[in-house]
């Protein structure tokens with residue numbers, strides 16, 4: 106049992122004391138997740154607990170998968186029977202089994218935020234309200250906030266405080282929208298993400314027999330990243346473990362970054378009150394990062410007033426100083442980061458997967474992606490706008506969803522007239538209004554369409570209904586892959602996309618193929634018990650709603666928002682866009698509490714790094730369609746200067762910039778504390794008079810070279826395969842060129 110030997114004393118305590126309530130509140134990288142993992146392994150292996158009786162809640166699907174894999178290494182394939190996943194995925198599974206108790210179909214649809222906002226938009230329109238006041242986003246957040254505090258629409262309408270609040274905000278109709286929204290979701294057999302938790306609470310409150318069943322099932326309950334649970338999640342775990350009290354939660358108050366979504370640090374304090382016999386364990390030794398990184402992180406978080414006292418230290422080596430990369434523009438920032446990754450890879454034998462680029466907002470990925478692509482560095486984006494958000498994918502998914510759940514209003518809207526079949530918006534509105542006015546289901550209205558629509562439109566709907574019935578038959582009689590393929594063809598989507606011969610059209614066609622591939626992969630996966638199309642859709646809905654876990658093992662640099670990076674670790678980490686108003690975000694500057702949450706976010710970001718941390722900022726960037734000058738973030742100044750240095754590597758050949766655009770921003774945007782004034786250099790390269798070509802027989806990727814015409818550049822790749830040796834060089838001013846070495850005159854500057 107050597108995994109027990111690899112634990113320090115308090116970690117060991119956390120693993121072997123399996124009975125009774127336990128709380129581990131400890132700093133980043135101190136082994137909290139590892140303790141949870143080993144605790145589960147210990148329960149199974151040493152205490153003989155059946156994995157079916159263990160529930161472990163993680164923050165992302167990715168984290169759950171990693172944990173399961175690690176446990177499998179100790180206990181074998183039995184680990185597959187663990188109940189492990191995000192709150193949303195675990196409770197969606199339970200809701201699916203118990204849906205009838207709440208009046209939902211067991212194949213209920215899960216609406217993502219986009220579906221929800223579309224529905225809100227149509228309700229606002231139907232109520233003839235001003236959509237500039239009742240913006241879908243604002244309404245959605247309000248409803249979501251209420252649900253996360255377990256406030257139903259009934260309570261919302263009853264509560265005079267909300268009423269007064271909404272009236273003073275000039276949005277008196279919010280309660281009514283909440284009501285209609287909830288009713289419409291219910292009628293459509295759909296739950297949004299917040300419903301998954303809200304309805305679980307309702308289920309456990311109103312159906313004690315069901316609660317009892319799950320209390321008997323889960324002998325042990327575990328929660329990772331406890332600091333980011335909201336009250337709704339807290340109550341679920343509390344109820345589930347009420348009988349046996351074997352609950353273990355781990356977290357770090359310094360990493361609480363979801364207050365904006367209702368996460369409540371109070372839960373940590375409540376926990377002590379709710380469980381008087383609580384065992385509290387402190388872990389202080391960090392095993393993840395170098396001394397430099399740990400101490401820099403401590404210097405940052407020390408600036409926050411609200412925090413529990415902790416002393417995080419490490420025995421790891423000092424490591425190198427944090428490097429600060431300064432760029433003139435966001436594109437330049439992308440280039441600096443990409444070339445730094447390239448260099449680090451060469452010099453330290455690192456793999457792409459050792460690197461992560463973390464940013465505050467999703468849109469920052471664009472400049473990074475372009476630069477990485479240009480340098481041929483493979484990357485993946487975790488979370489954010491991704492595959493499943495693309496229009497063609499959502500279209501086909503809507504067909505699949507509707508064929509399974511004939512009352513799914515949002516899917517119906519998407520597909521009823523796509524591809525075009527002569528059913529216009531007015532007809533669609535009429536159908537939906539008819540369903541509401543006559544209290545019929547959408548499907549009933551569609552089946553009796555002649556009573557609601559005139560001849561031609563009605564005929565088109567009749568054909569549509571026949572089509573959907575055929576799809577339903579396909580789903581029931583064939584495997585998920587065959588059914589999905591038939592629907593992709595039968596719906597006309599394939600034909601429509603195939604007819605579009607533009608590059609975009611082609612890529613859309615390929616995306617649809619790719620979705621079918623995903624279904625195939627799902628069907629072929631021996632680990633999936635339920636191979637129905639419905640089960641596939643549910644899994645996708647859960648994955649894409651929270652984090653996108655198309656986890657390919659390929660060697661790729663990871664790009665993601667800091668929020669998504671929680672709990673993860675990488676050898677080298679780049680935290681980019683460290684500029685005032687971006688990070689800390691402009692929206693978070695109005696109160697100390699908000700600013701402290703931003704600082705915790707920064708703390709999360711830098712504690713992801715194991716060996717080397719880079720911070721970068723740009724002096725100008727396009728935001729909301731306008732070029733803006735930027736100032737370096739206050740967070741850079743907050744790091745103890747002993748741990749940070751301005752990168753020399755790239756400023757050697759001072760950044761080459763277009764003088765017209767950037768001189769001003771460069772000068773005005775620069776802060777004295779962080780750097781000296783860089784020199785602005787013209788873009789045109791002049792060869793030195795004594796240019797002497799070098800012998801290129803030893804030329805290798807990673808070397809800096811000079812070319813009489815193209816100027817300075819870096820060798821990206823060598824092609825020694827054919828008779829003609831070639832080098833791909835990325836020139837500072839001219840971009841990528843492939844040169845035949847028997848002709849090109851190159852001077853080697855470094856290696």
Ligand SMILES: Nc1ncnc2c1ncn2[C@@H]1O[C@H](COP(=O)(O)OP(=O)(O)OP(=O)(O)O)[C@@H](O)[C@H]1O
Nearest residue numbers: 111112113132133134135136137138139392393672
């Ligand atoms: N006793 C130990 N010996 C060796 N390595 C350890 C030990 N404890 C933890 N580690 C390693 O340290 C790293 C951080 O551990 P882990 O991810 O569990 O920390 P954490 O407290 O959950 O961090 P975070 O707060 O970021 O979620 C992991 O690579 C883990 O394997």
Ligand SMILES: [Mg+2]
Nearest residue numbers: 137138139672
């Ligand atoms: Mg962790």
